[in-house]
Amino acid sequence: MHDRDSDVIFLTTLVREIGDNEESSDVEDCSVEPYVYEPESSDCPSDVSESDSDIEESFSDAPNDHRVENTDWISSFLRSTFKGFKMISILGGISWKTLTGSTDDDWIDRANHLWTVCLLLLCAVIVSSGQYVGDPIHCWCPAEFTGTFVSYTKNYCWIANTYYIPMDAAIPKDIAQHQKAEINYYQWVPLILVLMAFLFKSPNIIWHLLNTKSGINLSRICELTDTINLGDSEKREECLKQIARHIDRWLRENRNYHRNILVRVRQKLSNLFVWCFARRDGYYLTGFYLFVKALYCVNCVGQFYLLDAFLAMDFGGYGFEIMAYFRDHGEWKETSRFPRVTLCDFKIRQLQNIQQFTVQCVLPINLFNEKIFAIIWFWYFFIAILSFYNLASWLCYLLFSHNKETFVRKYLRIGNQIRSGFDKKLSRRFANEYLRDDGCFLLRMVGKNSTDIILSDLLRLLWIMYKEAPFNNRSNTAYLKDQDVDAEPMVDNDNDRYPIDNRNGSPQKLKTISEV
Template identity: 50%
Template structure:
């Protein structure tokens, strides 16, 4: 695979949809692992509903087999309602209908919908980062592939990648230095929210935006399930913990009752006869455990995603973090010697790499190793110094126009 292939490539491939290379582990926790869990649960519940026998009803003795089959089908489709055994059945039809459980047939569909919601931020990321002028996924794949193989080929590939990154960074620099450019530059120094190629904030800005969507999505899942399950889901996990801590017996959840009631009417000529039967929903035994697990899983994912977003925001807002990141790797190869090199290192970080370059290198670091990233930064450092020296000779020592 050559560096030329980085320029090409379509985002609409299985690899890009799977999305395993151009983000960090927290993103994958959302769009890959959580999606996988939800889809597996959807298939499991759907199999129990549509392949097995999701409902069994206690029917009167005079019911024949066709009547029993009709009763089960009707109660499954029409909904059942839950009343504890110690409570009497209301005589009012409206009261019974208010207690109906209307969601258990749709659980596989809602789980698939939730999985799609977790995938949306990554689809946005893949679509938007394709406008950055570089195929980030291909860069990460190329750097990861250089970790094994012949040493000469490895060094040659790292040099090729560094040359390509150098062209990308140099092409997206500012060519002018007027008042408008300086204002944009000062504003972009506060944050990465201009999504500007010339200011080097495009990739970082859209990545932080997608982080916001990841966080909003996982928090929004609690509200979605709260509405879908008829309320009270937001405190579901707290109730479970309270039962465990207080050693209470967890017999049955009001949200996922296993024994319910079903009303239906049968017309025989002009006579309409009403029946109330008791039904069992075996699938709710699994639904209850699935949604308990999902409550705790979403809570953990929300905490990790929020912490990760704040970390990336902190890295992006403060320029000093960029300089520290670069110095860390340049000191490994002893490329910084003296105060002049430290000043050049700051310019290298702030004016050459900028937010997008640092962001790309951080993503490479999370998907390869420290040795490879050290070599890559070192090659970029040498190319930058070479350009500085060449421009100094051309301009008689004045190289302040390099941005």
């Protein structure tokens, strides 16, 4: 039995092979419906699931002219359908998720590499449409200029730049003064906007290229935890167990098991300077993420200087000038950096004579440029404040061990895992020696891209795994004794896991990961 698509392909190939060599039959007419050949005669089969021999037999009875016409129709239909499916598959691959990237950062990062990029590209499209759809420049030419001369004047003044002299000022005769007042940016505004968009996207590209070297797919972990939030409880728990096992393996494998002087020196440097990050020291993701955060801040400030050079003006104070003028006069200020009316000098060779002309031109495109760069200034100012605040917040979160311990205990308490003073003290080692900076950073990213419930459940599973299998030669009891804590062993002689409740001294059996 064939499905509908295989029947159509077989049917088309068969008719082409038969050609015009078949003898005509007594069948008066056959009509073709999509996917099914149904002749009017009762002898023609109509079921799409019939055998190949029946299909061949019914086609051999059909007239040649109908057969050729039907073959062309089917071939055309198949080609158009295939092209349609191909186009849909291509467009289906372009989604908002593709544009936004992965969920391995916070919303302030996305404000930099997504929202700002979209804003700049939208501005580039608006300016480009003003340049290439309409006339970006109009010049007031002498009366003797014909249509060709007028067109030449407009094109020349657009390419060769214009200069701005206030209407109440005399035009200087010195050509050098004209060159100092030149406006040479308006042709390149779309390109500079695209460049600015790329600069805002580049830290995110660097982050995606480097965080994969940590040994764990951070983006995939955050995506999975965000997806399972909407699933049923059983599937969600099973998926969380798989994620917890993967994180546990990553945490145990990426550490220094060989202790020597080089390892100790590198760890001391990592403790002092997070930029000396190494994967096995637990600072790799943390260090690179803070580095990317710093890149966002440098990019915001650097683009103010970039626009200073591009616009030949103090762009850093542009927004303050607009606000001050609007406060005093209640209207928009027309600045000399975005003039509507400019002047243009050009020369025309006529036989042996060279004539110089000065024409007055109007730049409608500067109506858009003035508003666009004002919007960009206010947006950059807002993004710069957010980026610096966000960098300072993450520095406090990631560089101070007290914040890691507070973060871990908060979500362990949500999961009802801190049942005794023993657990409270043990959570310190769990945060500083098991999770370390990279593990806490990963969990923070999970929490920022999912919910506190998901994060609490994931941390609970990691806590149980940590209690089941200590990861180094030092026992948990020895660690707690070093901290001057009266503690009992976590495991008894029968290898059963019993957390000791210091409040009443009675052991409670701890569930294993398979029992959770």
